Amino acid sequence: MCVEPSLPRHHLPPERLAELVRGEGGPAALDLLLGGERSRRLLLLRLLDDSTDLGPAWDLISAAQRLAPQVVDEVLMYPQTGMWLTTALRRLRGRAPVEGPPPWVELGHMAALAAAAALRAGLDFTIQVPVRHGRAPLPTLGCAVLPTTEPWTRATVRAEGDQAVVEAAGAEVAIPRQAASAAPGWHPVRRLGVGPRERRLELALDDVDPYRTYPRPTEPRPLSGEAAAQWRQMLEQAWDVLLREQPETARAMQRGLLSLTPTPAGERFRPRSVSAGDAFGGVEASEPDDAVQLAVTLVHEFQHTKLGGLLHLAPLLSHAPEGPAELWYAPWRNDPRPIEGLLQGIYAFVGIVRFWREHRKTEAAQPTMAHFEFALWRAHVARAMEQVRRHRRLTPLGTTLLETLHDHCAEWLAEPVPEESLALAQFCAADHDARWRAHHARPSDRAVDTAVRAWLDSANGPPAALESAPETVPDPAARWLDSLTVLVRHRLGDDDRISRDGPEKIAAGVTGALTGDALLAWGDAPAAQHAYLADLTVGSGPAAAWAGLGRSLAMTGTDPEAARLLCRHPERARAVHEALFRATGRAPDPVRLADWLGSPPA
Known part of the structure; x- marks a missing residue:
């Protein structure tokens, strides 16, 4: 493959840079980012060739480039190609996780890329490609299903004239002339086109490329025809929303949104989506609740795509100093x-x-x-x-x-x-902040020990040392901090549900939610307070209950000092409460303790 001896220097004109700085960026800005990505991919490919012998794969993709350079460019710029390149290079340098396919399978993916490019260019050729658990993926085209029982083996791809086959384990799978068509043993990469002709979005619905999931590869999992049709319909509806409401973003997406990897649906109001700087233009997304949610997901991940492309051309941060990285609250x-x-x-x-x-x-x-x-x-x-x-x-x-x-x-x-929406938003934002602090903000051990002694000595107030800024220490148990927010969304979608189903059933349907959370989301603060106190009767109750207790106290207007302390610094109450339980074997009353901690220092 020919790599230009002198790659172009990439430059973002002030007007295009200004668009990206505003969080925007039209088609012209996307073209500039794509140009930078192309040069980056070529450099990574050269690095890979310099690091290992790509042999017949390099020769075949070079032949394809001479005959059909546009085809090779499309294969090179496919998001999954970028993901594979960086994964393979990290593997060679010992910086990738040990788990995964053997190195020869990882590096052999270059042969699959070359075969796909050669097939699309119309070349006659024969080459061996990796087979992963019975599937031989050919990027941008699809994958062949072969009757092998080996987890990792090889297949031969052969093309002559109008005929192309994949052979392994004594079986042969014919690749249709139109590779996008399904055939026995062949699962194509579906191409979706949605929207009117002049504003059409075209992308791959990729369920077979092993590098379609970020940041780690996974084996092909082809969708059923019914599931693929459902995704097409949802994408059509989401694209209609974007064309009407975000026309400039939609125009840019036409240039820079290249593939969508479908994954199974999660909980309602908890979509999962991922993109990666190494996979420019690729989005991995769970099946959405509705078209609006998918439109939001595409906007979200496209923002990541644009920033990833910008960061490959110009840094936003200087090099990090030595030592532990600073950590921050991400809401x-x-x-x-x-x-x-x-x-x-x-x-x-x-x-x-x-x-x-x-x-x-x-x-x-x-x-x-x-x-x-x-x-x-x-x-x-x-x-x-x-x-x-x-x-x-x-x-x-x-x-x-x-x-x-x-x-x-x-x-x-x-x-x-409007007042109701604003109050609920402020309520949920403050709650998430407090739950995060309850988990990750850690008062010093010395200050906590001093507070325990002061409490046991019946001091008038806590030690001043407890007011020092806490250290941020990641708590691996911190999960589902958005539970109250999700419950509020359920309430906005069905306000009568609490009387029909009850708080326990509603909370059980939202992973990580406490019964008190459901009561609080529906505005029953006294009952929520009772439920949170029941969760905190032992020394190691859920951290989220401290934040919820603070919200419920604030809503009822009782114990204002305790409410203020728990809303602002639930970590203090949690740390001292647990330390007292360890020291005495008894859990103090949470509200009385919070009231004491919220009083002026002794």
Whole structure:
């Protein structure tokens, strides 16, 4: 394969850079990012060739490039190719997880890429490709299913004239002339085209390429025809939403959204989606609840795609200093995040704020829900940005980007939102923050020990040392911190359900939710308080119960000092409560303890 001896220098003109800094970016900006990605892929391919012998695969893809360079470009720029390249290079350098296929299977994927390019270019050839658990994937085309019992083996791909076959274990699978057609033993990569002709989105619905899942590869899992039809219908509806409400974003997606990897549905209101900087243009997404949710997912992951492309051309951060990484609160995550991850989230959720800002104005929207989502995500983004917008590691471009997004967010925060939706959004944002603190903010052991002694000595108040800033220590048990928010969404979708099903049944349907959470989401603060106290009768009750108890106390207006302490610093109550239980074998009354901790230091 020919790699240009002198690759172009990539430059983002000021007007295109300004678009991306605003979290936007039209087709012209996407073309520039795609140009940078192409050069990066060529460099990675050269690095791989320099690191190992690609042999016949290199020769075959070079022949395909000479005959049909556009075809090879399409294979090279396929998102899964980028994922494979970085995975293979990390594997060669000992930086990839040990689990997974043998190295020869990983590197042999180059032969599968070459075979796919040669088939599309119309070449005659013979080459061996890896077989993974009976499936031989050919990127961008599909995969052959072979009757082998070996987890890892090889098959021969042979093309002559109009005939092409995959052979292994004494069996032969014919590849249809139109490789996008299904045939015995052949599962094609489906190509979806949705929308009117001039505003059409075309992408691959990829369920067979092993590198379609991020960040780790998985084996092919072809969809049924019925499931594929359902995805097509949902994508058509989501694209219609984007064309009407986000036309500029849709125009850019036509250039930069290349593949969609379907995964099974999760819980309602908890979609799962992933993208990767190494797989520009690829999105992995769970089956959505509805078209609006899929539209939001595409906006979210496309923001990641754009920022990933920008980061390959210009850094937002200087090199990290030596030592442990600083960790920050990301309102959309369960775990503390380094600044690199927080910036990714900020950029992605700016797109989501923009989506809900427009969607709430449409007749198709559920008004209360749409206003709630807009108010919630603008609050989350603002909270995240305030932590790092003047961070010392930001480059001039990084500073410009955050300051620009901060100004936009300030304008959004000033926009009116109906009282009910605004109150619920503020309630959920504060609750997520408190649950995160209950898990990850850790007062010093010395301050906790001093507080335990003061409590046992009946001191008038806690030690001043407990007011020192806590350390951020990741708690691996922190999961489902969005439980109350999910329950609020259930309430907005079906306000009568609490009387019909009861709080225990509702909470059981939302992973990680406590009974008190369901009661609180439906506004029954006294009952929620009782439920949270029942959870905290032992020394190691759920961390989320401390945050929920604070919310319920604040709503009832009882014990204001305890409510204030638990809403702002639930980690103090949790740490001292657990230490007292360990020291005495008895769990103190949570409200009385929180009231004491919230009093002025002794």
